[in-house]
Amino acid sequence: MGAAVIVKGLKKTFNLRHSHSMKETLVWLAKGRKGDLTKKFDALHDVSFEIQPGETVALLGFNGSGKSTLLKLISGVILPDQGTVRTKGRVAGLIEVGAGFHPDLSGRENVYLNAAILGMTEQEIQEKFDDIVAFSEIEQFIDTEVKFYSSGMFLRLAFAVAVHTQPDIFLVDEILAVGDEPFQRKCLAKIKQLSDEGRTLVVVSHDLDMISRICDRGVVLSSGTVQFEGPADQAVAWLRERN
Ligand SMILES: Nc1ncnc2c1ncn2[C@@H]1O[C@H](COP(=O)(O)OP(=O)(O)OP(=O)(O)O)[C@@H](O)[C@H]1O
Numbered sequence: 510m511g512a513a514v515i516v517k518g519l520k521k522t523f524n525l526r527h528s529h530s531m532k533e534t535l536v537w538l539a540k541g542r543k544g545d546l547t548k549k550f551d552a553l554h555d556v557s558f559e560i561q562p563g564e565t566v567a568l569l570g571f572n573g574s575g576k577s578t579l580l581k582l583i584s585g586v587i588l589p590d591q592g593t594v595r596t597k598g599r600v601a602g603l604i605e606v607g608a609g610f611h612p613d614l615s616g617r618e619n620v621y622l623n624a625a626i627l628g629m630t631e632q633e634i635q636e637k638f639d640d641i642v643a644f645s646e647i648e649q650f651i652d653t654e655v656k657f658y659s660s661g662m663f664l665r666l667a668f669a670v671a672v673h674t675q676p677d678i679f680l681v682d683e684i685l686a687v688g689d690e691p692f693q694r695k696c697l698a699k700i701k702q703l704s705d706e707g708r709t710l711v712v713v714s715h716d717l718d719m720i721s722r723i724c725d726r727g728v729v730l731s732s733g734t735v736q737f738e739g740p741a742d743q744a745v746a747w748l749r750e751r752n
Contacts, residue, residue: 511597513678513709514560514583518592521553521578521733552578553733556592560726562677565710567720567741569748570730576713579730580604580682583711598677601627602711603667612656616647616666619655623667627674637673644699645669646692664688672699679703682713697723717745 524547529537537543553575560566568576581587582594584604609626610619620641624634642648645665647658655663665688671679681700688696701723704710714720720727720741727744729737737747 512559512595513562513564513597514711515595516559516579516583516592517557517594519553519556519579519582519589519594520551520591521575521582521587522590523550523552524548525550551733553582553589553730556730556733556735558728558735558738560709560711562597562709563704563707564726565704565712565724567724567727567744568711568713568730569717569720569727569744570736571748574730575733576730577604577682578733580680580711580713583678584680596678598709599628599674600678600680601671601674601676602678602680602682603664603671604680604682610655610663610667613654615654616642616651616658620651620666620670623670624674627671627676629674641666641669641673644673644695661688661692665692668696668699672703676703676708678709678711680711683715717749721745 526547556575556579568579570576578587581604582589583596584600584602585594586604609623611622614622620638621631621634624637624641625631629637642651645668647662647665650658650662655666658666679700697719700710700712704723712720712724724741727737727739727741728735729744729748737744739747
C-alpha cells in the first residue's frame, strides 16, 4: 500500500504587496518599468515528507511558519511553484471555514453545493442530509441564508458536511478556534472516530496538548522549511523547547 500523501520539494512563493510613494512609482515608470515593485516571499521551500494511510499527522510551527499554506497545497486549493503533491483517495476538510459556501444561498442549498464540491453524488447527499444537519445542530436555521450565520454556525455546517463525505484524507486547519466548547468536544470525538476507522488525518493547530493526545506524528515547520519530523510528543517537545 502506497503513501496517502507524498509531498516532494515543495516551494510556494507569494508576492508581497507594498504601498509605494508616488516618487518610487514615477522613477519605476521613467526607467521603463525595469525591476519589480513587488517583493517575493518564499512561504515554503524544499518541503518533502510522506504520510502513510491511517496516520494522524500534525503540522506544527509558530505563526507564519507555513502550516496553512502547506495544508492548502495538500488540499489542492493552491498550486506549488515547484515540487509535487500526491494524494490517494478522497480529500476533504476544513481549510478556510466558509470557503465553498455561497452567502446568498441557504444552509440547505450550501450543504448540497459544498458536498458536491467535495465529491459526493446527489444521492449520497440526499441520504446523508439529515445526519449532516443533525450533526451541525443548526436545524432551526437551515433555510436561512448563510450570510446571516455566525462564524460558529458556519463552522458547524462546514465541519458536518466535510466529515460526512467519508474522506480518505481529512485536513483540518484550526477548526476549533470558533466553535464553542461542546461542539469542539464533538468535533474531536468525530476526528478520533475517523482516525479509528483508518482514515488519514492532517491537522494544523496551536493546541499542543490536543496534538499530543490525538496525533501519531508531527512535522514542525519554521520559516517555510521542515525543522523536525517525528512522534507527536517529541515534535511538541521540540517546539516547546524553542518557545
Ligand atoms: N496569499 C498570500 N499572499 C501573500 N503572503 C501570504 C499569502 N498566504 C500566506 N502568506 C504568507 O506566508 C507565510 C505563511 O503563512 P501561513 O498562513 O501558511 O502560516 P501559518 O504557519 O499557518 O501561520 P499561523 O500559525 O499564524 O496560522 C506568512 O508570512 C503569510 O503572511
